[in-house]
Amino acid sequence: MKMQLDCIPCFIRQTLEVARFAAPDDIVAHRQLLDQICSLIPDLPSDISPPFVAERIHEIIRQRIGVDDPYREMKKQNLNLAQAQVCRMEQWMERQEDRFEAAVRLAIAGNIIDLGVNLDFDLEGELDGLCCHDDDLGDIALLREAVETADQVLYIGDNTAEAVFDIFLIRELLPRKVYFATRSRPILNDITVPDALKIGIDKYATVISSGSPIPGTDLERTTPHFRQLFDDSTLVIAKGQGNFESLSDVKRPVFFLFKVKCPVVSELSGRRLGSSQVYYSEMKTAERVNYE
Amino acid sequence: MKMQLDCIPCFIRQTLEVARFAAPDDIVAHRQLLDQICSLIPDLPSDISPPFVAERIHEIIRQRIGVDDPYREMKKQNLNLAQAQVCRMEQWMERQEDRFEAAVRLAIAGNIIDLGVNLDFDLEGELDGLCCHDDDLGDIALLREAVETADQVLYIGDNTAEAVFDIFLIRELLPRKVYFATRSRPILNDITVPDALKIGIDKYATVISSGSPIPGTDLERTTPHFRQLFDDSTLVIAKGQGNFESLSDVKRPVFFLFKVKCPVVSELSGRRLGSSQVYYSEMKTAERVNYE
Numbered sequence: 001m002k003m004q005l006d007c008i009p010c011f012i013r014q015t016l017e018v019a020r021f022a023a024p025d026d027i028v029a030h031r032q033l034l035d036q037i038c039s040l041i042p043d044l045p046s047d048i049s050p051p052f053v054a055e056r057i058h059e060i061i062r063q064r065i066g067v068d069d070p071y072r073e074m075k076k077q078n079l080n081l082a083q084a085q086v087c088r089m090e091q092w093m094e095r096q097e098d099r100f101e102a103a104v105r106l107a108i109a110g111n112i113i114d115l116g117v118n119l120d121f122d123l124e125g126e127l128d129g130l131c132c133h134d135d136d137l138g139d140i141a142l143l144r145e146a147v148e149t150a151d152q153v154l155y156i157g158d159n160t161a162e163a164v165f166d167i168f169l170i171r172e173l174l175p176r177k178v179y180f181a182t183r184s185r186p187i188l189n190d191i192t193v194p195d196a197l198k199i200g201i202d203k204y205a206t207v208i209s210s211g212s213p214i215p216g217t218d219l220e221r222t223t224p225h226f227r228q229l230f231d232d233s234t235l236v237i238a239k240g241q242g243n244f245e246s247l248s249d250v251k252r253p254v255f256f257l258f259k260v261k262c263p264v265v266s267e268l269s270g271r272r273l274g275s276s277q278v279y280y281s282e283m284k285t286a287e288r289v290n291y292e
Numbered sequence: 293m294k295m296q297l298d299c300i301p302c303f304i305r306q307t308l309e310v311a312r313f314a315a316p317d318d319i320v321a322h323r324q325l326l327d328q329i330c331s332l333i334p335d336l337p338s339d340i341s342p343p344f345v346a347e348r349i350h351e352i353i354r355q356r357i358g359v360d361d362p363y364r365e366m367k368k369q370n371l372n373l374a375q376a377q378v379c380r381m382e383q384w385m386e387r388q389e390d391r392f393e394a395a396v397r398l399a400i401a402g403n404i405i406d407l408g409v410n411l412d413f414d415l416e417g418e419l420d421g422l423c424c425h426d427d428d429l430g431d432i433a434l435l436r437e438a439v440e441t442a443d444q445v446l447y448i449g450d451n452t453a454e455a456v457f458d459i460f461l462i463r464e465l466l467p468r469k470v471y472f473a474t475r476s477r478p479i480l481n482d483i484t485v486p487d488a489l490k491i492g493i494d495k496y497a498t499v500i501s502s503g504s505p506i507p508g509t510d511l512e513r514t515t516p517h518f519r520q521l522f523d524d525s526t527l528v529i530a531k532g533q534g535n536f537e538s539l540s541d542v543k544r545p546v547f548f549l550f551k552v553k554c555p556v557v558s559e560l561s562g563r564r565l566g567s568s569q570v571y572y573s574e575m576k577t578a579e580r581v582n583y584e
Contacts, residue, residue, distance in 0.1 A: 005319070008326050009305035016297055027297070034300050035334035042327035 001245045002047045004264045011050075012037060015057050018188075022061050022070035029064060036060055051216030051242045058187055058215075069186040075160045078113055078123075078189060079199070082161035085127055092130065093168060100147070103169040104140055104257065105130055108276040110165030111158060111240050111259045113189065123161075138271060139280035143237075143255050150235035152177045156210060156217055156247075157191040158240030158258075163199050166239065170204045178205035179229050184213045184221075190242070216246030241265050244279065254281050293537045294339045296556045303342075304329060307349050310480075314353050314362035321356060328352055343508030343534045350479055350507075361478040367452045370405055370415075370481060371491070374453035377419055384422065385460060392439070395461040396432060396549065397422055400568040402457030403450060403532050403551045405481065415453075430563060431572035435529075435547050442527035444469045448502065448509060448539075450532030450550075452483040455491050458531065462496045470497035471521050476505045476513075482534070508538030533557050536571065546573050 015037040019030045037057055044053060062068060089106060096102035112126040147153075153173050157163050157180060170178055180201050183190045196207045211223035217238065222230070230236060236254045238247055244256040244265065256279040260266050266273040304326065311325040329349055336345060354360060381398060388394035404418040439445075445465050449455050449472055462470050472493050475482045488499045503515035509530065514522070522528060528546045530539055536548040536557065548571040552558045558565040 005308055005322055005326060008330070009301045009308065012304050012330075013301035016301065030297055031338065034297060038300070038304075038330040038333035041330035046323065 001049055001248045001265075001268055003044065003050050003053065004268075006264050007050050007053070008041060010262065010264075011041070011053055011057060014054065015061070018058065018061050018070070019065075021074070022065040022067050026065075033061055033064055036064075049216065049246045051214040051246045052218065054216075054242075055187065055214040071186065071189045075189050075195070078159075078161035079164070079195075081123055082110065082113065082164040085123065086164060089127065089165070089168065100144060100172050101137070101140060102130075103172045104137065104143065104278060105276060106165045107162075107169040107239070108137075108257050108259060108278075110162035111257070111276075113159045113161045135275055138277040139255070139282075140278045142280045142282075143278050146235050146253075146255065147173060147176075150176055150233075152179070152229075152233045153235045153237060154179050154181060154229045154233040155205065156181045156236070156238040156243050157196065158243060159189050160191040160195045160199075161189070162239065163191050163196060163201060167199070167201060167204060169237075170201070174204060179233070180205040180207050181210040181217075181226055181229070182207065183215070184209045184211050187213060188215045190215050212246075214242070214246065216240075216242035216244075218246060219250060244269070248281055250281075255279070256281070293341055293540045293557075293560055295336065295342050295345065296560075298556050299342050299345070300333060302554070302556075303333070303345055303349060306346065307353070310350065310353050310362070311357075313366070314357040314359050318357075325353055325356055328356075341508065341538045343506040343538045344510065346508075346534075347479065347506040363478065363481045367481050367487070370451075370453035371456070371487075373415055374402065374405065374456040377415065378456060381419065381457070381460065392436060392464050393429070393432060394422075395464045396429065396435065396570060397568065398457045399454075399461040399531070400429075400549050400551060400570075402454035403549070403568075405451045405453045427567060430569040431547070431574075432570045434572045434574075435570050438527050438545075438547065439465060439468075442468055442525075444471075444521075444525045445527045445529060446471045446473060446521045446525040447497065448473045448528070448530040448535050449483045449488065449493075450535060451481050452487045452491075453481070454531065455483050455488060455493060459491070459493060459496060461529075462493070466496060471525070472497040472499050473502040473509075473518055473521075474499065475507070476501045476503050479505060480507045482507050504538075506534070506538065508532075508534035510538060511542060536561070540573055542573075547571070548573070 015034055019033040023029050093102055109126045109130055112121045112123055153176050155170060155178055157166060180196060182192050182196050186192055193207055193209050201207055208226060210217055210226045212218045212221055238254050238256050240258050241261055244258055247254055258277055260271050260273050260275050260277055263273055269279055271277045307326055307329040311322045315321050385394055401418045401422055404413045404415055445468050447462060447470055449458060472488060474484050474488050478484055485499055485501050493499055500518060502509055502518045503513055504510045530546050530548050532550050533553055536550055539546055550569055552563050552565050552567050552569055555565055561571055563569045
């Protein structure tokens, strides 16, 4: 998905949020960073995908503020928030007749924890909503079918705390072989290999770094191992808008699971703003034939 | 009121909205305009007031697109919308015990018609709300008192269609002498002298141009006549956020009447986002003593 013009004011807003986050009291630095990012806008190619711009913004902020992982503390706090919900969600799962759909809903609900789009997310409210919502999840029937015939699944993670809820879905994928891919380094609150190991995903899946340093998946910079898994797995599940934005145009079928958090993604995906979605890149299935 | 850093992403968003409005199909021009405005951000002095930036943005768009008044048609449409409500609002006014407060509420409700902040305003919904709302209007008691002792009122208008509802309040100010001031030239959907005459404000007030070309009041560029009225009138009423942003720091008491439409104005005024407000710049009253 290419950047849209509406993304530009959003990049500037994100810059201000991240700058305030990295150096809360340094108003001079906030202005300097805004100026620097604004100056960079005219050089952005029109076909760049938003997570690539986010990477540039974060790199500039890292260098300016001199903090390598400004989100470390916030990630810990969010993880505590998420882990505090695990017990009740285990109980909720026990009551569900359709465990697969319930696990998909729960994994997508966790995607609300997104510091790039909105710092004021309401995880507890989102999880409360699971009990009464029966919104259309999009292509869940296709996903169920794909899971049934899959032997190997590549699951590309998104935010750190969200992965606590990804485990519920990964457990439903077993005994299939599951690989869980993370970012190559801290960016925003996205998950890395150490985060995934801390959460214990390795009990259910083989944890690998995708090699991608952007808050999404930059295929060009992924590792040969990831690339091989991406090409050869019968099923690829990718979480979050960042993965959707960076992978929606690739030549293989992917199931994207995400909360629709911005009007641009809503318009391009044709899915309602605020909704939980399973989005199957079916158009690419045809291309897949040529690609194989 | 000085620009805040949160205004910067909003300037960029406004640029895109105005560019799309001025040249709906010219996506290349939209991007060029965004780039140009982004390049201008680092040069903005930190003490500039937002309406001054809006003026620069609009001037650049005017030059690029070659349209002097891109809002002419939209102003006409909004005016039709507003005038279609006059009859029912006359009837509503007849039923009100406190005609003065009702007129103040109505004049502020009209301020919802603001293309700078939100193109999707709901005028009819706002007017419907007048019937059941009794929200705190802020400094209305002080305004009532000021009106009682005033002999000459300077009323600084804001948007064009909004002025249809300003007439209701101006009628309550009679038989005091009322001057109604407009912008010096078309900017956004703001009112000009020809607009005011078309609406018939001259039946109740002397219509003058303030001389200010910004979507607010730039005192430095106002006419000597406006300046004299601004200094000598016993009461100054200024409509809308643009006037609040540009006049809230001047050294004379002013009653600002506006809908609080953005978080920055909400924070600086201490008034709730979305609320209708009479805001008296009382701090300046003390300064007024020195000034006189």
